[in-house]
Amino acid sequence: MKIDLEARSQEKYGRPLAELDDSAICAMLEDIVREHAATMPLNEGKRRLYYLSAEFLIGRLLTNNLIELGVYDDVKAQLASAGHDLGAVEAREVEPSLGNGGLGRLAACFLDSIATLGLPGDGVGLNYHYGLFHQRFVDLQQAAEPDGWLDRQDWLVRDEKAYTVEFGGFSVKSRLYDIDVLGYVRTTKNRLRLFDLESVDDSLVPVNSIDFDKGELAKNLTLFLYPDDSDDAGRLLRVYQEYFMVSNAAQLILDEAMERGSNLHDLPDYAVVQINDTHPSMVIPELVRLLVDVHGFEFDEAVSVVRRMVAYTNHTILAEALEKWPLESLKTVAPRIAEIVIKLDELERAENGSDDAVAIVRDGVVHMAHMAIHYGFSINGVAALHTKILEDTELHPFYELYPEKFSNKTNGITFRRWIMDANPALSGVLDDVLGTDWRTSCDLSGLLAFKDDDAVLARLDNAKTQAKASMREFLWETQGVRIPEDAIIDVQVKRIHEYKRQQMLALYIIWKYLDIKNGNIPARPLTIIFGGKAAPAYTIAQDIIHLILLLSRWIAADPVVSPYLQVVMIENYNVSAAERVIPAADISEQISLASKEASGTSNMKFMLNGAVTLCTLDGANVEIADLVGDENIYTFGTSSKEVERLYAEHAYDAHAHYLRPGVKLLVDFITNPAFLALGNAERLHRLHDDMAWKDWFMALLDIEEYIQKKEQVLADYENRDAWRKKSLVNIAKAGAFSSDRTIRQYNEDIWHL
Known part of the structure; x- marks a missing residue:
């Protein structure tokens, strides 16, 4: 690929490159990359991967895409000869608010590598308008504001696909947007597929606050990543949001499989779904629902098909991070999904003769990870130690049931982003x-x-x-x-x-x-x-x-x-x-x-x-x-073994560690009078007392x-x-x-x- 920035500058702006400001150059380069990407065919293959994730922390794309296209050095040199710095140009680009931490950044690295290896596979998630939040520090404390980005970006391309998602009592329309995912010096590409809510209403969100009406479900499902779930309305909104994501994803998967020649009875030959953590787990009953209710499958065959096409990545050892939703919430959000989840639980109990320890539904609560394990064909951890802990302790009853499903896939990072860029x-x-x-x-x-x-x-x-x-x-x-x-x-x-x-x-x-x-x-x-x-x-x-x-x-x-x-x-x-x-x-x-x-x-x-x-x-x-x-x-x-023992035997005494003279000196510094006078006394006392008496993660x-x-x-x-x-x-x-x-x-x- 050859780029003549001087000629492009004259064509687009009627001025020499040297006279453009950084914003104009950024827009011009984004145009060039987007136009070239539009001519690149998709990575093709009979079987296509759908990588489902609540987060994709993709970062700025301009420089990364120039590297992927193999033109970074040339573009940088042309800009330098005209008196411009590529780093300053890239700084004019807005960063997409589509993720938060390691889970989302891993998903972004994986999409880069899938494309670089020429594999047919797309990421599927949601098009959050305000991300998690924009963090500001006010009075030495975190303040959260909306992180709006959509009106300042140039990478999203509106797709022709749109779906209806049926909730309990109402339905909504979706709209699909794509971001091209380029592989390193390849002539083919994949996509990040992001579903938005056709009826989304940005005006629900105040200018300087992340508080909004959580009950306006037909208008708010794609406003924020991980809406505050500290109240019942927030927890219910999370379930609505997750079902909106997986219902769209499942409909997309079936449509594209049929476009490639599947009769759906052979769906596992055409599609494989990787669930990135528990957030997309409802894709399992949703795929079953579509096969049974829309395409006329018998329930048992639908389950058999889904079991052969869904894989699950576990990203946590923390029990509180393995999502559990009240069955009543599922009945409110998607009554048919709740029915299918109950049937999946009954089927698993009949097949395995298993007890409540591995049940999908227990005491009125749906365990999303359990559903993914029972009805996925693969379960992987993300580091050798993590996988061993899952097999030996945290998920041991499941490992006894399905040893052949478990494997380790230690995480990785893309060198294009993290060294070349x-x-x-x-x-x-x-x-x-x-x-x-x-x-x-x-x-x-x-x-x-x-x-x-x-x-x-x-x-x-x-x-x-x-x-x-x-x-x-x-x-x-x-x-x-x-x-x-x-x-x-x-x-x-x-x-x-x-x-x-x-x-x-x-x-x-x-x-x-x-x-x-x-x-x-x-x-x-x-x-x-x-x-x-x-x-x-x-x-x-x-x-x-x-x-x-x-x-x-x-x-x-x-x-x-x-x-x-x-x-x-x-x-x-x-x-x-x-x-x-x-x-x-x-x-x-x-x-x-x-x-x-x-x-x-x-x-x-x-x-x-x-x-x-x-x-x-x-x-x-x-x-x-x-x-x-x-x-x-x-x-x-x-x-790790000793830590597990301390938890298992309830043997960790935080206060005893706090009372060690060298440790007490440090913890008590948090509430010394001069420090309290400068900071928020309530916060400091609470943190001090938590460390001195609880210290759940054993810092002391x-x-x-x-x-x-x-x-x-x-x-x-x-x-x-x-x-x-x-x-x-x-x-x-x-x-x-x-x-x-x-x-x-x-x-x-x-x-x-």
Whole structure:
């Protein structure tokens, strides 16, 4: 593909390229990409994958698509010769509000790899008008505002398909929109299919609030991702929204299968459905409903067909994250679906002679994950440790029933986004040292041959320096924060949740603050960066954000400590922010309570970009440790087996750990009088008391070892030669976490496209 930007500028605007502003150039480039993508045929195959997910955190698309088309370097050079910077141009693009955290970002990486491997497969979800929310910090607390984006984007293409979704007592019309998904240097494409509500009413949403009338169901189903479910209306809305998603998806699947020649009795030969977490699980009874009620199947045959075409990915070990909806809610939302769910439960009990432990319906509650396991042909975990915990404990009764269904598919990330796009300096070094084959093979192991090559180590170090400069510019422009040039960059960016233990890093910050106040001056400045949103109904998570913001202000105002310690909380952390922060990191914080993080993917992104991991042996951290060796990672914390025992025996005594003098000092700092005067006393007291008496995710259990290990990391950083080698090894071993590898495994073992 050849692009002449000067000619295009004259054609579109009647002016030379040098005279255009960044917004005009961004619009012009989006036009070029969209026009070219429109000429690309779909990846074809008899069997097509439908990847169903509530989230697709796709990020900005312009630069990524230029990379996929193989024209990024040429476009960048043409812009530079006309006095423009491609990064500034891309910043004019709005980021789609279609996801929140790791689940949605994983789905986006998977779509990239599915297209890059030339497999026929589309993502299917909802076209949220306001995403989760736009995060702002007001009075050192999280405030949530609508994150409107649809009127400022250029990627959605209206599709001709539209469906009717029947609810209890009323029906709605949908409208399908597509976003083209391009594979790396391929001539074919896939799509992200996003269903919207034809009767959606944006005026229900106030300008500066995410509160809206949850009862206006015919107008609100696609307004927000994960509407607040802290009340009955919110919980019911979630069920309506999920059924709207899967009913549209199921109708689309059947239509397209028939267009490709299916008589529906052979539907598994034409379609495979991957359920990404439990949110789309109702696609199972909905497919059965359509086959029985619309296409005249007998119930047993419909169930047999669906069982051979649906696969389920489990993303959690947390019981509260496995969705359970009251049967009465299903009867209200979709009475026919409730009938089918009851029949599926009865059929499973008859087949297996099973008890309530594995029932789909128990005590008037529908267990969505149980339905996906019983009526899917594949169940996979997303990291080796996670899958083993599912098989041995959390889902053990199901594993005994269906051992052949279970497998592990360790998560992955796309190198196109997370190194070629996010870290062009490092990408250039790899091109020079390894050649360009790594861009398609994702094999970086050849870098190990240069572990003792001072010139290569210096080039990698220079790439890190460039990434830090880019991050400093970004944080100054967007946050008004100046980062010292010589600071160690220590990062924990992820959804705010107690099990991820941002509160433990906050306790370390208190410890470090007091240590510096006591005269122990660090060898160089340390900048600790957080990023992530707390769910609007998750009070303790919002309390943790308040503590972090309060520490940031407290430390910045201290003339003794601030030259050596800095705390930054990124406002409205998103993919664009991640692309600037992750390449700059020296230390990757992966400190979840062992056994609670299914996988993690930020750990892979940091590793790929040369950060060294400080972690518990949880999720995919275990596999990272196995790959890089003990000398190139820092691990600490109570083992997953011991954590499971503490939970099983109710043996964890938070208050006993709190009363240890070194720990009590840190926790009590949260409610010292001066701190309370600066912050929100209610939030701080609540967080203090929760940690001192409950501490459900055991931050106090590991805090002392964590502090010790973290201080070792900082000391080791000063041996610059040794640290550079650790960084190189991490990059070299990151190929194992390419999403291309993950998708090949899904296809070979599950999808068979």
